[in-house]
Amino acid sequence: GAVVSQHPSWVICKSGTSVKIECRSLDFQATTMFWYRQFPKQSLMLMATSNEGSKATYEQGVEKDKFLINHASLTLSTLTVTSAHPEDSSFYICSARVFGGSGSGELFFGEGSRLTVL
């Protein structure tokens, strides 16, 4: 099946630093990827839609200057949390839709990146 790989799985950083998270589609091309954030015992919340070759579309309330998204190729999207603060500590997950073959538009998720800002 389709595989979405995310890196790093865990990251701990000091307040004020920036953290980059990578999301790769390993066996398919993804023109669109989605970035979610999940706080403990809460649902996944869509942060932004990453579009290959163009600007990302951010959800209301998500600061685009703080959460920089780059989708430079059909297999890679990156999320950079700039000037991270403790309240940014969360589980960040990327996903992509798979069409064709055995896929009928389901979302496949990366393994997630757990960010802890000290």
Next chain:
Amino acid sequence: RKEVEQDPGPFNVPEGATVAFNCTYSNSASQSFFWYRQDCRKEPKLLMSVYSSGNEDGRFTAQLNRASQYISLLIRDSKLSDSATYLCVVNEGQFYFGTGTSLTVIP
């Protein structure tokens, strides 16, 4: 109003029991429906899509009721390994997630 609502549980059931989860959605134009399973501190993984006619995959049965705008997941003969959070996901062009229903299967 939330797009997708689920009973968060927790559901604690003995091994071998049958358990059912329901999920309601607010947009009647929703296009497709899914159940995902999420283990603690892991990413969600697709359990099954939900088709209008209902569908079954082994011990798991999913049903869709468009008139009442709810989907359900039935798990028969529960196993310890079924313990997880089950997420209801609705696609309205954008994917909306329920908060998840926590299931613990007890020996």
